[in-house]
Amino acid sequence: MTPEETNPSRIRKPPESITLWVIYGRPTVAVGYVLRPQFSAKKTLLDYKEFGRIETDLGNAVVIISPLLWHAETIEDLHSIMPPNCFRIGPEPGDKPGIVEVWME
Numbered sequence: 001m002t003p004e005e006t007n008p009s010r011i012r013k014p015p016e017s018i019t020l021w022v023i024y025g026r027p028t029v030a031v032g033y034v035l036r037p038q039f040s041a042k043k044t045l046l047d048y049k050e051f052g053r054i055e056t057d058l059g060n061a062v063v064i065i066s067p068l069l070w071h072a073e074t075i076e077d078l079h080s081i082m083p084p085n086c087f088r089i090g091p092e093p094g095d096k097p098g099i100v101e102v103w104m105e
Contacts, residue, residue: 017039022101040062
């Protein structure tokens with residue numbers, strides 16, 4: 001595995017993007033919890049497809065879902081591997097079912 005795949009703090013990010021760290025609870029693919037990065041980026045600045053699949057196209061910006069994810073038995077285990085400068089912003093009403101926490105970097 002590459003350092004990017006084993007350490008969330010070392011992932012490649014689109015330039016000038018905002019990284020959201022989304023924790024999903026008890027998904028069907030794993031026992032416990034999953035941490036997955038998402039990026040909000042300006043569409044005109046990059047070849048955004050190399051960072052994942054587009055979830056939402058907002059005109060001049062896109063929300064990109066990374067293919068990278070990390071599994072853990074507890075939320076605290078995922079908190080321990082997240083970048084240290086994150087702050088919690090959600091979930092918000094209307095977020096997809098299964099989202100337990102959303103953190104912004």
